[in-house]
Every structure is written in C-alpha cells, then in structure tokens.
Amino acid sequence: MLSVIRGLNSLSIRPLHVSAAVNSSVFMKKQKKMDPEVAKQRETRRRKRLEKEIRSMQKHSKKPKPIDEMALDVRSSKNINERRREAVIYTEEEQDEYAVALKDYTRSRNALQRLDDQWIRDAMRMQSKALAELKKIDPVLWEKAVQPDANLPLVSNGPALSPPVKGYVAPDGDYIDTTRSWT
Amino acid sequence: MLRRASVLKEAVRCASLREKAGSIPASVYEPIFHDPREFPEHEQLNIRLQGYDYVPLENFQGLVHRLSRRFGFNVVDSYAVAAQTERVVSYKPNSTLIDQEIGLSLYDRVVRISNVPAPRLQLLVNILRAHTPVGVKVTVKSHEKADEDYRYIPDVLLKQKQEELKMLDDPVIRKNLGWE
Numbered sequence: 364m365l366s367v368i369r370g371l372n373s374l375s376i377r378p379l380h381v382s383a384a385v386n387s388s389v390f391m392k393k394q395k396k397m398d399p400e401v402a403k404q405r406e407t408r409r410r411k412r413l414e415k416e417i418r419s420m421q422k423h424s425k426k427p428k429p430i431d432e433m434a435l436d437v438r439s440s441k442n443i444n445e446r447r448r449e450a451v452i453y454t455e456e457e458q459d460e461y462a463v464a465l466k467d468y469t470r471s472r473n474a475l476q477r478l479d480d481q482w483i484r485d486a487m488r489m490q491s492k493a494l495a496e497l498k499k500i501d502p503v504l505w506e507k508a509v510q511p512d513a514n515l516p517l518v519s520n521g522p523a524l525s526p527p528v529k530g531y532v533a534p535d536g537d538y539i540d541t542t543r544s545w546t
Numbered sequence: 547m548l549r550r551a552s553v554l555k556e557a558v559r560c561a562s563l564r565e566k567a568g569s570i571p572a573s574v575y576e577p578i579f580h581d582p583r584e585f586p587e588h589e590q591l592n593i594r595l596q597g598y599d600y601v602p603l604e605n606f607q608g609l610v611h612r613l614s615r616r617f618g619f620n621v622v623d624s625y626a627v628a629a630q631t632e633r634v635v636s637y638k639p640n641s642t643l644i645d646q647e648i649g650l651s652l653y654d655r656v657v658r659i660s661n662v663p664a665p666r667l668q669l670l671v672n673i674l675r676a677h678t679p680v681g682v683k684v685t686v687k688s689h690e691k692a693d694e695d696y697r698y699i700p701d702v703l704l705k706q707k708q709e710e711l712k713m714l715d716d717p718v719i720r721k722n723l724g725w726e
Binding site: 396397402403405406409410413414416417420421424425426427428429430431432433479480482483486487490491494508509510511512515516517518519520521522523524534535536537538539540541542543545546 | 584585586587588591597600613616617626627628629630631632633634635636637639645649651653664665666667668669671672673674675678679680681682683684685686687688697698699700701702703704707708710711714723724725726
C-alpha cells in the first residue's frame, strides 16, 4: 500500500519541462543589429535607385487607351480600291439645283447659329443686369446666387427617337460588358 | 524774416528725401493686377458626352466646343475616350440558348472647359439641353485627376515601384530590413 502511494507521489511530482519562451516568430530569421550609419547609407541608396527608376518609367508610361472607332480598319483599308465608286456626272441643271439647295441649307444653318448667338448674348446681358440689381438690393443674396453650383454633376439625356411603345414586352436577354480592361 | 523761419521749419519737418517725396503709390514698386473676374468661377469642368451613335456625337462635340467659345469660356481640351463595349444577347424562350446577339459600343467624348463664371454655367447647360441630339447623355462635372487617368492605360510596373517606395516609410518593414 505504502509503495503504491509513493509511486503515485513520484508520478505527480514528475518535473514538467517547458522550453524557454521565444519572443519572435520561429519562421523569421533573427535580424542582426546593423550599424546605423550603414543602414542609413543603404536606405538612401535604395531610395535613390527607386526614384530614378520611377522617373525613367514615367517618361514612357503615358499611353492612351486605343480608340477603336478612330483607328484605321486594316482589313477594309486593304481592298479600299475595290469599293471606290465612280464619280457621278451631273448635268448642268442638276448642278445648279444642288448648288442652290446647298446654299439654302447653309443659309438656314447660319440663321439658326445667329439665333443661338443672339440668345447667348441676350441671356448673358440680362443675367448680368439682374445680378447687378440684386447686388444693389441685397449683397448677401447676391453672394448666394453667384456661388458655384453645388449639385454637380449635372446629367441630362437627349430625346428618345420615338415615344415608348405601349404594351411592349421586353425579350429575355442580357447585357454583357466586354469593355477591354487594363489591370 | 518771418518767411525764412517758416521755410526753415518746413525743412526740419521733412528731414529726409523720402518724406519730401510724399506718399508714393504702391504701383511704383509692384504692378497693379486687375482681376477681370466678375463672379466666382469653376476652375475646370468636364462636359462628357456619351452616345451609341458616332456621327451625331462627334458633331455635337464640335457644337459644344463652339458654344463654350461663344460664352467666352476657355476650352482646355476636347478629346475622345475609349468606348465602353457591350454584348447584348437575347435568349430563346424558356432557355439560355442565345437567339440573337449584337455588339454595342457607347462612345465617349469629353470637352474640358475652364474659367467658367458660376452663374454662366446654367446658361450653357440650358442651351446644350436644347441642342442635345437623340440618345446622347450629357454629364457636366468638375474635373478630377481620375478623369485624366481614365484616358490612359494604367502602368502596373510603375505603380508597383511607387508602392515599394512608399513601403520604405512603413515602420514594420523598416524594422525587418534592420534599418531601425
């Protein structure tokens, strides 16, 4: 009985070995202390090298994204001569007719442009006048009226080609974005 | 006698040449800069035109440029940006089999104007709205660096180098390199 107790005792006081605590990660190599002078030198050297590389890269880096609709279509440009039409020869009356039509068209566009110009001039003049009057009445309100627009961006859509079709059932489909990405 | 005394008194009062010269206007030393600006101004604005139809869009870009000049704004730049392309597909009924498909590209033009007096912007927007062709979307926003960057292909290598340079300021990385 006694021996059994002694055996238990010896079991309970068996020394427990624990290794010394490690302050840093096991996987990282311990860094040697570096001379601060050397460290500084290395830092400046590395910085200079990087800056130089960046500068030389910046010289050649600005490449605009290709604009497909403005690029030359190589396949069509190869056989462009096959698709040239012969010049149409007009009679003298036809030529006159076209010349008159062109002049009419130009005149009408010119008149519209003049109207636009007139509108712009009038609008600017009237706005200036109104603001000047406002300034006389109340400079605080003028200050508010003249401040840059806070609700930018302004978005507006042009008119649609046709009014909405009544009872139109949209077909089942998808829009898949195929814009070229540069990453 | 009395007159002489008064002259003497005057001479004593204006002892230095500088004082005798009287007050000199500041413009002698520095030119006067007149500020012709009547109203506060938007520095730079981008007018972005987007549309699926190429020809009206190009013509409208020209018109926007012309109208901005008519208002007396300074047109800094007027350029094209790469289009956004899309593939539009329609499916056969009750399936995902493609019935029809078409490629669409949303063309993109930008007119950049500067020195826009704030109250005049609304006039420009009004006249642009009146002239917008079918299916063109007009966005007026103030210019940012991102808009400029969007025109160009991003340079990955350059960005990497810049990141690396920035990393050298990070205390953790400095410690690992043994610099601190």
